[in-house]
Amino acid sequence: MTTFVDRVELHVAAGSGGHGCASVHREKFKPLGGPDGGNGGRGGDVILVVDQSVTTLLDYHHKPHRSATNGKPGEGGNRSGKDGVDLVLPVPDGTVVLDKDGNVLADLVGEGTSFVAADGGRGGLGNAALASARRKAPGFALLGVPGGMMDIVLELKTVADVALVGYPSAGKSSLISVLSAAKPKIADYPFTTLVPNLGVVTAGETVYTIADVPGLIPGASQGKGLGLEFLRHVERCSVLVHVLDTATLESERDPISDLDIIEEELKQYGGLDRRPRMVVLNKIDVPDGKDLAEMVRPDLEARGYRVFEVSAVAHLGLKELSFALAEVVGGARAAKPKEEATRIVIRPKAVDDAGFTVVQEEDGLFRVRGEKPERWVRQTDFNNDEAVGYLADRLNRLGVEASLMKAGARSGDGVAIGPEENAVVFDWEPTVMAGAEMLGRRGEDHRLDVPRPAAQRRRDKQAERDESEKEYDDFEPF
Structure with missing residues (x-):
């Protein structure tokens, strides 16, 4: 038996990047041919894509x-690791993506509309990519970055032109069954319809969709009965049609009071009373x-409503109703603003944006936050002294050490890089020069030194000067 699910909580995890490889090329008569470690592959993304053939979120439930x-790790011989495969998750048209706090992240409407729910981690650089004029034989490689993880909520809001609203057993299911080819469940007891039903109606040259959704009762806007599960599905509809029962057996009900109650629920939900x-x-x-x-017809018309008397069972008044709906739908479509071409908004960084922040917390710990330093820490193999020195070089060039001194940090103070739940903490020791600059020729091997012509020496010196002015992140091919 098929079950309709229109709200689920989904836990997504992107793929992690593969680690870079630290390798040295070797061949006969040339045991040290230089670094040849390849880069790690990028992790796969998690992407939500609208698929018209999908009508429910049941699979994710x-x-x-x-x-x-x-992503796969890099290998020797300059062989890069294979990228991870993106995970494409098909969702119904009209799916809204929210975070756990209820903030809307994306509203997916239209075939092929997509949203990247989690970004794959970038692969680590191999030692071949880290080699330079000063660092001819790096004995380390960068680690891959873990993929993003996120808990999201998917909500389905029916995409239809017309929504039939009204009390349970008012005849909405019967009406949609005779206006379209839809075959909803029809019975003579309340709440027969427990899930939205969609039908396609053709009136002249106009083709539109009509939704039969669960019936409303007083208090629905606060979740009573089927409440919010119903109202969510009429938010996108262009026209609301009140279906009023003129043959109800309940003595305390009549068409006018039914209309007033439904109107109040639409108003309480917000915005629907203006459709x-x-x-x-x-x-x-x-x-x-x-x-x-x-x-009751004169009273309803006095309120400004267009009123139609119909019988779904005897097929009375249906043609006039379908063409009237086509007219209103056509007007709503014409009034809808045309979709603009996708625009790319470029927001340049502020001239004083260092790319990180340094804040002293109440316990005296200095915390460094920023996309680059946090990523660099995740990419560092702390079991390799040379890799740690390379990290020190990068942080020093970014200005982290200068900012710590400016913030009042002293020798021996605790410094944390990253969020509280996943930070690297160390005792800070200020230095004039960090890492490779302090060690001089770290990353070089005298066995690779060969006599160089004067012109080559000049080019190497110029390359060293250029490198000292460059951002280390420039070496990353991502």
Whole structure:
């Protein structure tokens, strides 16, 4: 039995980047041919894509944990690791993506619309990519960056032109069954419809969709009955049609009071009371229903509603109703602003944006936050002294050490790089020069030194000067 699910919590994890490789080329009569470690592959992304063939979130209800594949590590011989495969998750048209706090991240409407829910981690550089004029034989490589992880909520809001609203058993399912080819469940007891039903109606040259959704009762806007599960599905509809029962057996109900209650619920939910609305007086095939319809019609028209008397069972008044709906839908489509071409907004960094922040916390710890330093820490193999020195070079060139001194940090003070739950903490020791600059020729091997012509020596010196002015991140091919 097919089950309709329109709200799920999904846990997504992108693939992690592969580690770079530290390798030295070797061949006969040339045991040290230089570094040839390849780069790690990038981790796969997790992407949500609208697919018209998908109508429910049921699959994610049963399998809420989804992960993309990791990138492969680099290998010797300058062989880069294979990138991870993106995980593409098809979702129904009209899916809204929210974070756990209820903030909207994306509204996916239209075939092929996509949203990257989690970014794959970048692969680490191999020692071949880290080699330079000063660092001819790096004995380390960068680690891959872990992929992003996120808990998101998917909500489905039905995409239709017309929504039929009304009390349970007002005849909405019967009406959609005769206006379109939809075959919803129809019975003579309340809440027969538990999930939205969609039908396609053709009136002249206009083709539009009509939604039959679960019935409303007083308090629905606060979640009573099917409440919010219903109202969510009429948010996108251009026209609301009140289906009023003129042959109800409940003595305390009548079409006017039913209309007032539904209108109040639409108003309480927010915004729905301002949509174009029409009134359908259903079940006029019943003698008492016909009399009641004629009695209340003048009052409804005095309120400004277009009123139609119909019978879904006897097929009375359906043609006039379908063409009237086509007219209103056509007007709503014409009034809708045309979609603009995708615009790329470029926001340049402020001239004083260092790319990181240094804040002293209440316990005296200095915390460094920023995309680059946090990523660099994750890419560092702290079991390799040379890799640690390389990290020190990068942080020093970025200005972290100068900012720590400016913030009042002294020798021996605790410094943390990264968020509280995943930080690298160390005792700070200020230096005039960090890492490779202090060690001089770290990353070189005298066995690789060969006599160089004067012109070559000049080029190497110029390369060293140029490198000292460059951002280390420039070497990363991402």
